[in-house]
Amino acid sequence: MTVESGGAITAALNQSVGDLREQPAGLIQLLTPEGERVDHPDYPLDLSAEDIRGMYRDLVLVRRIDTEAIALQRQGELGIWASLLGQEAAQIGSGRALGPDDMAFPTYREHGVAWCRGIDPVKLLELYRGVSHGGWDPAEHKFHLYTIVIGAQTLHATGYAMGIQRDGAVGGDGKASEAVIVYFGDGATSQGDVNEAFVWASVFNAPVVFFCQNNQWAISEPLEKQTRIPLYQRARGFGFPGLRVDGNDVLASYAVTKKAMQAAREGQGPTLIEAYTYRMGAHTTTDDPTRYRLASELEVWKLKDPIERVRAYLARTGQAEPEFFAEVDAEAKQVGARVREACRTMPDPPPLDIFDHVYTGPQSILQAEREQYAAYLDSFEEAR
């Protein structure tokens, strides 16, 4: 049998996969792309005008940090950068919905959530510049280190949630309770680890929210290469609720996350949130999306920009004056300048740092290598 170069099997499949992008009747949206507030019976909004202005500020600042980081990579200051462009609302909305005791497990693209958890963006650049593998204190920020292997963190989050259960910190009886949120993308839903995490969370009823940012692309592979059903529907097969939210709507992303986290804290178990969004940039700075997707697709998504709709809403309803927007823009400029400067002046770690923190204490084999290499380096000093 010969296989046609066009791929008859794939062509037939592609025809049969039609509704992945069709929005379900229940798509949760509280702010339309045009900036119109719409109500949803299950998600009343508890945000003040000041809160929403705060979210607008977050959105603008994280986009500015992202723009700055891309430029720094182009200038050779960063090895690589994974842009969050287009996904700001999903990240800020969900990030702002977390309580101070909740724990978050990110991928390597959650710069917006990191911002909400109080991580200095310069710490994120350390990783992409190559001076550390992640320089923040996860316990202090309740924000785990970036995980690069796709989907691995979903199991860590689920185990952490099982720990919360064992600490007796789940329950709606008024005492302090905690839950976990874990981020991953559409591509990750194909990973065994993610599916195992769904099984574990379900059978142990773990207080964990699975927050999938479906940005439509896993590097060059479209959603059709990962699934034949809408992703949020996967949850049903595992025995917990799944829902799709407009991931470019910061208010809806906030509301659904807040509700799902509260349910988890109260002992109702996991939820899968599919935040339907779009990766407006490349996968990373080494990627070239022109090889695999049409520019027209991006143009369509630009009309659904996560920031523009909030600005339009705030301006139209008089909840923000022109001065406010000017202040945010000025602050963004300052943050950008600070990040740029901090990155350019970031020193390389001393070479013997290589040997630190492999084990708790000294380890004989490693210690010998360290001493040997230190002596080798010293021999150059002596030669001078």
Added chain:
Amino acid sequence: MTTLTLSRALNAGLRKAMENDPKVLIMGEDVGKLGGVFRVTDGLQKDFGEDRVIDTPLAESGIVGTAIGLALRGYRPVCEIQFDGFVFPAVDQIVSQLAKMRYRSRGQLSLPVVIRIPCGGGIGAVEHHSESPEVLFTHTAGLRVVACADAADAFAMIQQSIACDDPVIFFEPKRRYWDKGDVDAASGLASALPMDRAKTVLDGSDVTLLCYGPLVRTCLESALAARQDGPSQGGPNRGRSIEVIDLRSLSPLDMDTIGASVRRTGRCVVAHEAPVYAGLGAEIAARVTEQCFYHLEAPVLRVGGFATPYPPSRLEEHYLPDLDRILDTVDRTLEY
């Protein structure tokens, strides 16, 4: 002092660790009601409850991945991988996550997770139930890798591993689970040999024979046979005095103990069930050659599994180093 099988000694060690620290958890497939397929966790769920002795879904990556999360939350999980050949689905979580988390976090995160793996052949099992995957883990920085060989070490080393703040891969010699030994269950860990130290199990002066896990008993029997046989019986080198060292720690290697012995005997043989090619014996041979070069009377020789997949069990007696094959290798080093 009580006499226990190696399996019961592990059980007693696990029980003691759970009594001493409420954060210690056991998780794995069939570890609860059944007590594990080798009964190592027998009775623990009944006494410590289902929240501490957790029957997990059947997925090894899930076991290790969730154990990492529990450790991040302050628990000390002990994972059971049912058989050596089933650890491979968990290798990403072990190698890319468990081993590297301390380094990645610059010392801010500890993952005190123990992964127990029954290892090695000799029980007539079907494929995937007789493997020796230790070098995959010794070649992974950030892991401690140990192998117990007798009941007393099983009891002490499992507790030491649980108390250790680094992740530990804990190999159990499955065909020795039923071997009995004296265990001083009352003694604390303070008097026990640290788990990163090798142990001389038989003194000798002519050859150093290094081994671990299931082959410790085989090597001991080989050395005793060589000693008892006069030079007139058997090969030309019978009657020689073989020093047997149980490495116990595979990562790090206790090169002080190994080097001191080889400098005394001038000869060294490494025995393991795992394939000789690129096995732990290669690393030991390189280090012994470097550190004991002027004391060596012969090259370091290795005896172990072949560079093949593990064979069907009717052939495993040919694959596994036995007394004769070990002594044949000892003879070859003595003939130099």
